[in-house]
Every structure is written in structure tokens, then in C-alpha cells.
Amino acid sequence: MHLARFPRIRLAHLPTPLEPLPRLSRELGIDLWIKRDDCTGLSTGGNKTRKLEFLMAEAEAMDADLVMTQGATQSNHARQTAAAAARMGMDCHILLEDRTGYSDANHLHNGNVLLDHLHGATTARYPGGHDMAGEMERAAEAARAEGRHVYVIPGGGSNPTGALGYVNCAFELVGQADAANLRIDRIVHATGSSGTQAGLVTGLAAMNAPIPLLGIGTRAPREKQEEMVWSLAQRTADKLGCADAVRRSDVVANTDYVGDGYGLPTRRGLEAIALFAELEGILLDPVYSAKGAAGLIDLARKGEFEDERVVFLHTGGSVGLFGYDFAFADPAETAA
């Protein structure tokens, strides 16, 4: 597989580290490793930067001067897109949807939103349940009518071009494991708009590395989540010219850890944040990586990964903690 056939701009610090988690391994009774895609570098890092390497290359090829995308108020994708646009001298406009109903000032203005604006992006807010993709098309058309060259990135950067970033991650991860003589029995990560999982499924299939991959859902019910991943994996494989490589059975999601809804912190997610922070010094985010880790922790405790070496792909997002500070009581202060 020759990924250099596709235009790409280097935005991320790669390869990201693949590291053991000895204290969490002891806690959970499995051999747990972590792939640090929270350390991709751009504007505090995260999984979207890998996708943006391929998406922004397309934007540059079409001579774009304005990039548009959309997401939830505390969207990590929006923040990384704003940073990528800044780096490439393009304007960036972001449509933010209120998917949580939170009116807390930090939720509305701190964390990812603060960084969107520091990178020079403009933002527009919409109520939850709005047709965001349609709204973005209308905004793009209006800008085009004013003579702008607009490149539209779908929510989460999840299309076949963006998913190439996670095909690349699959190659990178398997290369690291092989170089270290490290057999991987399973990969676990948070799945949302589906590009991360679809890219990984496609990349692993393309290199004939049948490592079971488990996406822990953060929004959609299981059937819908798996259909989204499967559809994108097939389109990504088509783009790569290996359409027959991916199989429906490669796509597995567990959506038992979503809780009350997208962007709403869960008790298990907050426990996962505390465990990673206190045992390994690693920060998760309440919307995605904490729910992914909550699934990992619960399934490990139930014995699902017995005798396995599991790699948790950390997809980033910790800056979102500052938009969710109200979810955390401060035990040190309340005890005093």
C-alpha cells in the first residue's frame, strides 16, 4: 500500500508513541498499552490532525482561501481544523451546534472554543438538532458567491480522504509493534463520526494485519454506528484500490457507554478520567476518550480481554476538560 500517492501536508508529530501502561495494567489485570494520538502536536493534539493532513492537502490543491467545518460546541475537530487553517494561511469558519444544552460559561467559551478563536477562526452557534450539514452548505454557497474559494470539511473530518489519516495510523502502529516484536491482541478506541475506526479497519485489512478492533461509541446506537463505519470503510478501501479487503465482520462497535447522550459526562467516564490521571499521568476528555476508556475498563474487569495485550488508542481531547470543569468536584478542596 503506497499512501504517498495521495496529497498530504505534514501537520502532526508522527509517529506518536506506543507505550506500556504498567500501573493501569496491574489495576485491570491485562497487558495494556497506549497509542498516544493525543500527542499529535497541533494545538494540543488529537486524532483529527492525522485526517487534516490529507484534507488540507486537498484544500491547498483547490486553492482554498476559506475552510469551513462543523461540530459540537466543544468540538476537538473544530479546534484542530482552526489550527491547521492558521498554519496554512487560510481563513476558517466553524458552525457550532449546541448538543448538550449546557449554559455554563466555560462550556460555551473555554476549552476548545477558546482555542478556535485564538487560532483566528470565526464561529456561529446553532441550537441542537439543527441540520448542520445543510447549514454549512448554505454558508459555503454564500461565501462562494462573494468570490471565496471554500473547502468544506464534513463533521469530524470523516470522509474517505480524512480516513486516510487512520489508514496511515494502522500502518504506523503495526510497524511499531513489529519493530518491537510486540504481538497486539486487540485495539480499543472511542468512535464517533467514524473516520478513525473506518481508517483503521481499512488500513489493517489492506496490510493483512487481522487485529480485532473495538470502537466504543460516543453518540449513535450500535447498528447505526457500525453502519457508518462500514460504509466509510468501503469507500476508503475503494479510494485505496483494495475494495475487497475490508469485511463487514471487521467492524465492531460497543455503544453501552454513551450514557444519557452525546457530550454528557458519565459516572464511568469520570472514573476513567480519574484512573488514567492518577495511575498514569494521562489526561482523557469527558466526551470521547473517557467513554472509550470506560468501555475498556469495564470490559477488562468483566474478563473480556483475559490474557490479551490491548492497545488503547488515545484520540485526544483533553483541552475539553476546561469546558467541562463543572463535572468535577474537587475532592482535595472539599475535604479541607
Ligand SMILES: Cc1ncc(COP(=O)(O)O)c(C=O)c1O
Ligand atoms: C477526542 C476524540 N476522540 C474520538 C473521536 C471520534 O473520532 P471519529 O469522529 O473519527 O469517530 C473524536 C471526534 O471528534 C474526538 O474528538
